[in-house]
Structures are given as C-alpha cells and as structure tokens.
Amino acid sequence: MTIRICLADDHAIVLEGLRALVDGEPDMTVVGATTDGDAVEALVRRESPDVLVLDYELGGRRAPEVIQTLRQGEQVPRILILTAYHDGETIRSALESGAEGLALKTASPQQTLSAIRQVMAGQLVFPQAARRWLEARQASRSDEVTAREREVWGLIAEGLTNVQIAERLALSENTVKFHVQHLFQKLGVKNRTEAALRHATSGRVPRGPTTG
Amino acid sequence: MTTAEESPGTASLRLLAAGERELQRIVLDMHDGPVQDLFAAMSHLQLLERELAAQPEAQRRTQQSIHLLERALGEIRTLIGVFRPPGFERRDLGAILEGLVVQHEALTDQSVDLTLDPALGDCPLPTKIALYRILQEALANSHRHAAATRQTVTVERTGAQFALTVSDDGRGFESRRVLAAEADVGVEGGHFGLRGIQDRVGMLGGTFTIESAPGRGTTLRVTLPAA
Numbered sequence: 375m376t377i378r379i380c381l382a383d384d385h386a387i388v389l390e391g392l393r394a395l396v397d398g399e400p401d402m403t404v405v406g407a408t409t410d411g412d413a414v415e416a417l418v419r420r421e422s423p424d425v426l427v428l429d430y431e432l433g434g435r436r437a438p439e440v441i442q443t444l445r446q447g448e449q450v451p452r453i454l455i456l457t458a459y460h461d462g463e464t465i466r467s468a469l470e471s472g473a474e475g476l477a478l479k480t481a482s483p484q485q486t487l488s489a490i491r492q493v494m495a496g497q498l499v500f501p502q503a504a505r506r507w508l509e510a511r512q513a514s515r516s517d518e519v520t521a522r523e524r525e526v527w528g529l530i531a532e533g534l535t536n537v538q539i540a541e542r543l544a545l546s547e548n549t550v551k552f553h554v555q556h557l558f559q560k561l562g563v564k565n566r567t568e569a570a571l572r573h574a575t576s577g578r579v580p581r582g583p584t585t586g
Numbered sequence: 587m588t589t590a591e592e593s594p595g596t597a598s599l600r601l602l603a604a605g606e607r608e609l610q611r612i613v614l615d616m617h618d619g620p621v622q623d624l625f626a627a628m629s630h631l632q633l634l635e636r637e638l639a640a641q642p643e644a645q646r647r648t649q650q651s652i653h654l655l656e657r658a659l660g661e662i663r664t665l666i667g668v669f670r671p672p673g674f675e676r677r678d679l680g681a682i683l684e685g686l687v688v689q690h691e692a693l694t695d696q697s698v699d700l701t702l703d704p705a706l707g708d709c710p711l712p713t714k715i716a717l718y719r720i721l722q723e724a725l726a727n728s729h730r731h732a733a734a735t736r737q738t739v740t741v742e743r744t745g746a747q748f749a750l751t752v753s754d755d756g757r758g759f760e761s762r763r764v765l766a767a768e769a770d771v772g773v774e775g776g777h778f779g780l781r782g783i784q785d786r787v788g789m790l791g792g793t794f795t796i797e798s799a800p801g802r803g804t805t806l807r808v809t810l811p812a813a
Contacts, residue, residue, distance in 0.1 A: 385622040385626070387622060387623065387626040388622050388625055388626045388629075390626065391625070391626035391627070391628075391629030391630050392626075392629050394629060394630060394633050395629040395630075395632055395633050398633045398636060398637075458617050458621045458663075458666060459617075459666065459670065460663070460667065460689060460692055460693070461667070461670065461672060461685050461686075461688075461689045462672075462684055462685025462686065462687070462688035462689055463672060463673065463677065463681070463682075463685045465688060465692075466685070466688075478663070479621055479622070479625045480621060480625075480659045480660070480662055480663035480666065481656075481659065481660075481663070482628060482632070482652075482656050482659075483625060483628050483629040483632060484632055501688075501691075501692040502691075502692075503688050503691030503692040504688055504692065
C-alpha cells in the first residue's frame with residue numbers, strides 16, 4: 375500500500391527537498407503540498423491524505439490551531455508535526471493538539487520518513503521523556519480535563535469501546551488509549567465503569583466543542 | 587526614573603531580560619535560516635545518495651556529506667535547546683521548569699525526578715530567568731562532568747523565597763577547588779559554570795551552596811527572594 379502524504383511548510387526549499395525525498399520512497403507518494411497556512415484545510419479536504427506532515431509554525435498559524443480546524447472535517451489524516459524545537463512546551467502542545475507524532479528539522483530527514491511510517495502504523499511518535507512528563511504533569515493537576523478528554527469521557531459514559539470512540543472521533547486507537555489513560559489519571563478512577571459513573575454525577579456536558 | 591538614576595542592580599536586571607530577548611532573536615535567525623537550508627539540503631542528498639548506487643565512490647562522498655550536515659544540525663539542535671528562551675513572559679515558573687526538565691531528558695536520556703511545590707505561583711521576570719538558567723546549568727554540569735545516572739530537582743516556595751535543590755548520584759568533585767579555578771573566568775570564558783550561577787544568585791540577593799566530594803555525588807542549593 376502506498377502512503378498518500380500532504381506536506382505543509384512555509385519554507386519552500388524544505389517542501390521541495392522533502393517532496394523529492396518522499397517521492398523517492400517506494401511506499402510513499404506526495405499528493406499535495408502547500409506553503410500557505412490558510413490553505414491546509416482545503417488541501418486536506420481535496421486530497422484526503424493518509425498522513426499530513428505539518429510545520430509547527432506555518433506563517434502566522436501554529437500547528438495546534440490548524441489541527442483543531444481539521445478535526446471539524448470529515449476526514450482527519452494522521453498528523454506528523456515537523457519542528458526545529460524540542461522543548462517541553464512544543465512537545466506538550468503537539469501532544470495535546472492530538473497530533474500522532476513529532477519529527478525534528480534538526481535531525482536527519484530520514485527520521486521524518488521513519489516517523490511517517492510509524493504514525494501510519496498507528497504509533498504515537500514522541501520522545502519518551504515527554505510522555506513521562508505529561509503523565510506526571512497531568513497527575514499533579516488532576517482538575518485539568520481537556521476538551522478532547524471530556525469528549526472521550528462522554529463516549530465512555532455512552533458505553534463505547536476505544537475502537538468505536540476512535541471511529542467516532544476520527545482518531546487512531548492509540549490516541550484514544552492515550553486520552554483514556556490520562557482521563558483516568560485525572561479523575562482518579564480505575565476503569566470505564568467508574569469513569570462512566572463519575573460522568574453521570576459530574577453534571578458536565580458530555581460533548582464540548584472539539585478543541586483538542 | 588531615568589536611566590542615569592537607576593541603581594546598578596536595576597540596570598543589571600534589565601540587561602538580563604534584554605539579553606534573553608537578544609538570544610530569542612539569534613535563535614529565531616538560526617531557525618529561519620540555517621536549519622531550513624540544512625534540512626532541505628540533506629533531503630536532496632539522501633535522495634542523491636540512493637541514486638548513486640552504481641557509483642560507489644560518489645555514493646561514499648555523498649554519505650560523508652550527509653554525516654557532516656547531520657553533525658552540524660545536531661550542534662544547532664543543542665544550541666537552540668540551550669539558548670532559546672522558553673517564553674519567560676508568557677508562561678509561569680512551573681511550566682518553564684517542567685519544560686526544561688523534559689528537554690534535558692529528551693536530549694540526554696538522563697532521568698530527572700522533578701518535584702514542584704504546588705503553591706509555586708509565578709515570580710518577577712529576573713527571578714524566573716535566574717531559576718531557569720541556574721537549573722539548566724546544574725543539569726548540564728551533572729550530565730557533562732558528573733556521569734550521573736539520576737538527578738533530583740525540587741523547587742519550593744517557602745514564605746518570601748524560592749528554594750531550588752539539584753542533586754545527582756554522579757562522581758562528585760572538590761567544589762572549593764573548582765569554584766576557585768572558575769573565579770577569574772570572564773565573559774570570554776565561554777560558559778557560565780558555577781561562577782555564573784553564583785553571579786546570578788548574587789545579583790538577586792539570594793544564597794548558593796554546593797555540597798560535593800569525590801565519589802559522593804553533588805547537591806546544589808539556591809535560594810532567591812520571591813519578590
């Protein structure tokens with residue numbers, strides 16, 4: 375199977391280089407590319423790629439904002455954020471935006487290719503250190519349930535399985551597992567039944583706006 | 587108050603913040619220029635390398651070029667990591683210190699136990715910058731020199747002061763001798779070192795102690811006024 379890829383980066387030279395490299399791979403093809411941050415949604419709608427490689431800063435727009443808009447569409451590709459920064463803040467916002475992975479522009483482009491294959495295979499591609507930090511952070515700030523987690527929470531309360539939730543929200547199953555794990559930590563519950571019970575008594579709106 | 591009337595202390599603190607802004611600009615230039623060019627060049631070279639399968643000598647030279655560019659990018663990655671200010675004015679103290687620890691772990695594969703006082707709150711910009719840069723230096727020292735496998739960081743707020751403690755299980759050193767050797771390292775000395783930590787602490791009216799002995803790890807303690 376050939377992985378169909380869209381590239382979005384406001385540096386034309388990066389786009390040109392990456393496009394040539396990707397197209398040289400036997401299992402990948404670039405179906406669309408843009409340097410314009412405002413054109414990403416239209417491109418994705420038109421091409422329905424499997425994977426979108428998205429520059430973290432695309433002109434005036436940041437990747438999390440673009441992803442939030444993409445999420446409102448019918449078809450959401452797996453998203454790999456491309457960035458030169460590997461600080462905690464960038465990694466955290468990439469994780470919370472719901473992207474499937476992060477690749478560095480300060481590493482070999484070969485690694486970007488590997489990351490594309492990994493996200494396509496349903497893996498989350500983030501530095502190990504970031505996950506530990508995220509879990510610890512969320513455990514220490516147990517009241518902060520993100521909009522996306524609230525959405526997942528509502529669907530758990532409806533009795534949906536992870537696979538069904540993944541389908542409903544157009545996410546990978548791994549991403550859903552990730553959200554569920556963090557939600558349980560934040561709520562201090564051990565299983566779905568407890569989470570559902572808590573949901574019934576929380577008085578929260580089951581499905582908030584899709585803000586990731 | 588005009589510049590001429592400012593106390594030397596105020597001027598130093600203002601310069602500190604200005605220095606961070608300058609770093610921000612330099613890192614941005616590196617990001618927008620060399621990083622993009624190098625990444626693009628490597629993409630082309632990696633493709634070229636594959637196409638040269640029938641010409642081993644040319645392929646070898648291309649691989650060599652790729653390695654050189656990879657190394658250059660790796661150095662830039664470290665520089666950006668070290669110098670890029672973490673949005674001091676936008677984010678609170680806890681968030682920037684957590685971010686720093688994650689970045690350190692990701693870069694070094696070293697494990698850091700971080701405990702932040704839940705009541706840490708925020709603090710004035712110069713204090714925030716100082717705590718960030720001091721922790722950064724302490725973590726880097728322990729990685730560079732101490733061969734530590736584990737580091738413990740705690741940041742507490744007690745009354746009117748912050749207390750930062752950084753411990754490692756590394757090989758330790760004779761702190762008195764190292765401090766004395768760094769005493770006359772000037773701006774051209776290259777990196778901040780323990781002397782740099784002392785200077786930052788001194789500028790803000792805090793305290794600095796370091797306990798270390800060969801074979802017994804290192805514990806660094808810094809207190810800074812919270813306001």
